[in-house]
Amino acid sequence: MKLLLHPTYFPSIITFAAIAQNEVVWEVCDNFQKQTYRNRCYICTDQGRHMLNIPIKHVGTDQGRQLYNDVIVDNTSHWKKIHWRTLETAYRTSPYFEFYEDELRPLFESSDEKLLDFNLKTIQTIGDCLNLKISNTRSESYEITPKDLVDRRQLVNAKGATTFHQEKYNQVFEERHGFIGDLSILDLLFNEGPNSLQYIKNQPISFL
Template sequence: MFQNKIIPLSYLGPIHLYAYIVNSHQITIEQHANYQRKTYTNRCNITGANGSMNLAVPVVNIKNEKVSLKETLISYDNDWQKQHWRSIVSAYNGSPFFEYYADDFAPFYEKNYKYLVDFNLKLLETFLESIELEVIISLSDTFIEFNNEPDDIRRIIHPKASPEDDKNYKTLEYRQVFSDKFPFTPNLSVIDLLFNKGPETYDILKASILTEEI
């Protein structure tokens, strides 16, 4: 069991990230870094009937100014909540455990959150509750410089980073909703795993990390 991991802020983050979370006693979310586009901060990937889909939470655009994650505001100029939930329902309505967990996640697409960090944090807490796991979660008080120590996994959890390059992680395949149409798609949003495998989600995430610290 890892004692503490420094992780990036994410919107329904990928399985690679959640494997580390499940194998940690405590996690610290870095919230003082500047917001960056095209990261897991405000986007996730799922697979629907027509293939891979990218869901992105729009943020308020401040012209060329650097804004910390803590201060990043969610934009409601368009009805992205309805679109995201419609896409999630379309993708997973036929999955074995969607109806079991849907009511836990649906409220996030009805209530407006001001800050992205609050929205993502509550989603993380809801997921952990759904698999009945307690992890101590803290938000950074100040910016945490990147380091190459095992406790900092921010560099390896990125859309441009390949999970296969992480020697401590292995991809475990499971049956996905559209497996009859598409080959297995690794490292989707953790909700893909949850809706497809339900109570087995914890075991799969736990077994995805190859090394443990005492």
């Protein structure tokens, strides 16, 4: 099955399960929409579920729209330094943070300008960590009803997202907050390490 997906910021576990189990075409011709996983992801800190949000520069047209491919991140806020510090604080005691930090830290030291390019880079980096081949195929035009593709672009929605009943795994703050499901793939990676690939390949996603 070939899926049409949005590239998002360190995608959710359900999205990476879809990536691992299917061929993927990346939607790159759509308009940017606020309050989606395009510029946010969720991790778990000592305070519970926590959002990492990428600030962007709003330079839309008179109608207030801009293409996802044109969205520029606002690096004046030093958000990369803040995000990396938050990840260090949240996952330093996890089993595999130190195992992957040298591969992930350069993402937060780069000077990327386009949100889309940066998101694709985060996905490729996670793929490298998991030894998972990541598709480079991109859409060539925007289609409301794609042909020859299974449309799963709804996974980009942060509100009203698809309910995902996933298998539990050990989490750093599970004793304090209980198991928190469908966080960013980062949470699974830092807690399960090399086992993460088998985990996402085994998650039932037939409901998609």
